[in-house]
Amino acid sequence: MALADAQSKAGSWHGIVQQTLKNNDVKLVPYVPDKVFTPLIASLHADGYFTTFPTAREEEAVGVLAGAWMAGTRGAMLMQTSGFGTIPNALASLAVPYQIPLIMFVSERGTLGEFNLGQALVCRTMRPVLDALAIESHTITRLDELAFTVDRSIKQAVATQAPVAFILSPLLTGGKVFEA
Amino acid sequence: MSRTQPITSHDNAKVMNRFALTQRLVAQLTHDEAVVAGIGNTNFDLWAAGRRPQNFYMLGSMGLAIPIALGVALAQPKRHVVALEGDGSLLMQLGCLTTIAMLAPRNLTIVLMDNGIYQITGSQPTPAATAADYVAIAHGAGVVRSAWAADEEDFDRLAREALAEGGPTLIAARIDRSPAVATTERDPVQIRERFMRGLGVRAG
Numbered sequence: 001m002a003l004a005d006a007q008s009k010a011g012s013w014h015g016i017v018q019q020t021l022k023n024n025d026v027k028l029v030p031y032v033p034d035k036v037f038t039p040l041i042a043s044l045h046a047d048g049y050f051t052t053f054p055t056a057r058e059e060e061a062v063g064v065l066a067g068a069w070m071a072g073t074r075g076a077m078l079m080q081t082s083g084f085g086t087i088p089n090a091l092a093s094l095a096v097p098y099q100i101p102l103i104m105f106v107s108e109r110g111t112l113g114e115f116n117l118g119q120a121l122v123c124r125t126m127r128p129v130l131d132a133l134a135i136e137s138h139t140i141t142r143l144d145e146l147a148f149t150v151d152r153s154i155k156q157a158v159a160t161q162a163p164v165a166f167i168l169s170p171l172l173t174g175g176k177v178f179e180a
Numbered sequence: 181m182s183r184t185q186p187i188t189s190h191d192n193a194k195v196m197n198r199f200a201l202t203q204r205l206v207a208q209l210t211h212d213e214a215v216v217a218g219i220g221n222t223n224f225d226l227w228a229a230g231r232r233p234q235n236f237y238m239l240g241s242m243g244l245a246i247p248i249a250l251g252v253a254l255a256q257p258k259r260h261v262v263a264l265e266g267d268g269s270l271l272m273q274l275g276c277l278t279t280i281a282m283l284a285p286r287n288l289t290i291v292l293m294d295n296g297i298y299q300i301t302g303s304q305p306t307p308a309a310t311a312a313d314y315v316a317i318a319h320g321a322g323v324v325r326s327a328w329a330a331d332e333e334d335f336d337r338l339a340r341e342a343l344a345e346g347g348p349t350l351i352a353a354r355i356d357r358s359p360a361v362a363t364t365e366r367d368p369v370q371i372r373e374r375f376m377r378g379l380g381v382r383a384g
Contacts, residue, residue, distance in 0.1 A: 028251075028255070051254065053279070053282065053283060054279075055247070055276070056273075056275025056276060056278055057273065057275055059241070059244060059247075059273065060244070060247045060273060060275065061247075062241075062244065062247075063244035063246075063247025063248045063250070063276075064247045064248070064254070065251060066244075066251060067216065067236075067249060067250060067251025067252040067253075067254075067255070068252065068254055068255040069251070070236070070248075070251075070376050071214070071251065071252040071259075071379050072255055072256065072380075072381040073251075073254065073255035075251075089240065089241065090241045090244060092240070093239060093240020093241045094244060097240075097368040097369075098369065098371070098372045099368075099369055099372065
């Protein structure tokens, strides 16, 4: 990779997420893919520090991370908004009551230019579910706040044994746009 | 397990008793193996089979015993991990078999207790009860070391080979409709803390 490319990647949202996970010993990263997360997923696969793999459903990733954390390995999961819509039961009956510091990254679909009504509607369920379960969440819109927010919140999740969700806004990632 | 194709089928496997099989399984766990048990009777009978600090009991999250066990297996590759799951629960999360086949953790064994019913909700038949075969499903998902236990002795043999030779392995057992013999204490934080101490992650 040319130096300019490496510098540009390091300063990108996905480069910052990758480095912040490393800084916090977060090694295991299951995901259900999202178009917006493509560069992050590719970088994690290319980096031997991480064990990263797809799961068939988002719930499965919640289970894997709960088991791994209880056995001494930190992880984080990647999903899109509609994927979050499939996990409230796993949050309410596993992560929250067992006090598991489940670290979630959600690529926010359904807002700021969404072209799919299904995504727009499921997006509206996400924050009410997080609030109902009293799960800390941060919507991240600015590159200059990303490292601080993720780093401090991972530390808080581990210290307080509580889940945390990072909602990565299209303002940060560029989102997914309809290509006619 | 020397064979890769099942000889015993769902149709000719002996119908056994879940608590008796759970006791036989636990009797083989001599190296602090972790056991993750799904909701309902599977974990009630594990609880009844003895208080091991390496046991984890789910209280909800139906279908996630196998993914939780996978997480433990990935985090502690030197410890063998057993997922003890019911048939209805596996149906909730069949896709996890493909994840396990892809990652192929050698230290993971799945024990499936199949009575064809949702016993705890009133014994309604599962949609798989009449036509599906879980070992065939596991094979199709890529978990090639999968077999029905023909009887109790065969179950012991399959478990012994899975623990000794490495997997991933799925052992399916047909079981009767006997209720669980006890009920697990429902304190999730205590369950987790005890499990983490049992796995050497927490001191004390």
